[in-house]
Amino acid sequence: MSGFWAKLPLLRSLMMAHPEVEFIWWMDSDAVFTDMAFELPWDRYAAHNLVVHGWEAKMYEEKSWVSINTGSFLLRNCQWSLDLLHAIAPMGARGPVRDMHGELFAKELSGRPPFEADDQSALIYLLVTQRDKWGGKVFFENSYELNGFWELIVDRYEEMRRKGQWPLVTHFVGCKPCRRYADSYPADRCRLGMERAFNFADDQILKLYGFGHESLNGTAVQRVGNDTGGPLDAEDEDLRRLLHPTFRAPITGMARHMLYL
Numbered sequence: 001m002s003g004f005w006a007k008l009p010l011l012r013s014l015m016m017a018h019p020e021v022e023f024i025w026w027m028d029s030d031a032v033f034t035d036m037a038f039e040l041p042w043d044r045y046a047a048h049n050l051v052v053h054g055w056e057a058k059m060y061e062e063k064s065w066v067s068i069n070t071g072s073f074l075l076r077n078c079q080w081s082l083d084l085l086h087a088i089a090p091m092g093a094r095g096p097v098r099d100m101h102g103e104l105f106a107k108e109l110s111g112r113p114p115f116e117a118d119d120q121s122a123l124i125y126l127l128v129t130q131r132d133k134w135g136g137k138v139f140f141e142n143s144y145e146l147n148g149f150w151e152l153i154v155d156r157y158e159e160m161r162r163k164g165q166w167p168l169v170t171h172f173v174g175c176k177p178c179r180r181y182a183d184s185y186p187a188d189r190c191r192l193g194m195e196r197a198f199n200f201a202d203d204q205i206l207k208l209y210g211f212g213h214e215s216l217n218g219t220a221v222q223r224v225g226n227d228t229g230g231p232l233d234a235e236d237e238d239l240r241r242l243l244h245p246t247f248r249a250p251i252t253g254m255a256r257h258m259l260y261l
C-alpha cells in the first residue's frame, strides 16, 4: 500500500512484532510534539482501543470528513485493532478501487473533496456505516491537542506560553509545498510555522540548561538562567516534570548528594 495508506501495514507489522507493547502511537511525519512535559491520561482510555482527536457528533451526525484526524492517534495492540485495520485496508487498494472509494467518500461525507480514497475518510466511513460494531471502542479526545491544527496554533505560541496552555501536537496538515496541490499552503508560511513549532518545543528542553531562543522565529539562542550545570538538579516543578519518572523522585539530602556523584 502506498501514500497515506502505508500506515496500515506498518501498524500491523509493529503490533505483531511487539506484543509486549500495549498502545501504538501513530504520529505523521508532518506532526511535531510541542509539549515536552505532557503525560497522556492513560486511565481515561482503559475501556477503549482507538483514541482519536475529534468530535463524536461531528462524525456521526454531520458525517464530516474532518470530524477526526488520523495524523496522531493511539491504537491498542489487540485483535480488535487488527480487525479494524483489516476492515479499512480493502478500500485503499491502488487503482480503480481506491478511486471508486474516493468518489464514494466525497458523496457520503460532508465537506470532502473528490480525490482518491484516504485512510481518514475510510475510517470515518467505516465508523459511520458500522457504528454498532466499532463505535463502542473509539474514544474521541478533544480535551487537549492530541492533534492540533497548525494554522490555529503557530502564530499563538508566545501567547500560549504566557497562559501555560501548550498544544501537545502541532500537525502541519496541508503543508505540501513539493506536491503543488491546489489547496496547499504557501511554502514560506509552512516553513516558518515549522521553525516556530520546533523552537517552541526546543525551548522547553533548553530551559533545563539555562538557555532559550531569542525569538521563536530564528535559531539564535541566549542565556536565560544560571542553572547551566546540572539539569537533573532542577528545582523548578515545571522543569522536573520533564524528567523521566525514574529521575523524578524527590531530590533531598542523601539522594541529592548521590545524584552529584
Ligand SMILES: [Mn+2]
Pocket (backbone or CB within 6 Å): 028, 029, 030, 031, 071, 171, 172, 173
Ligand atoms: Mn499529516
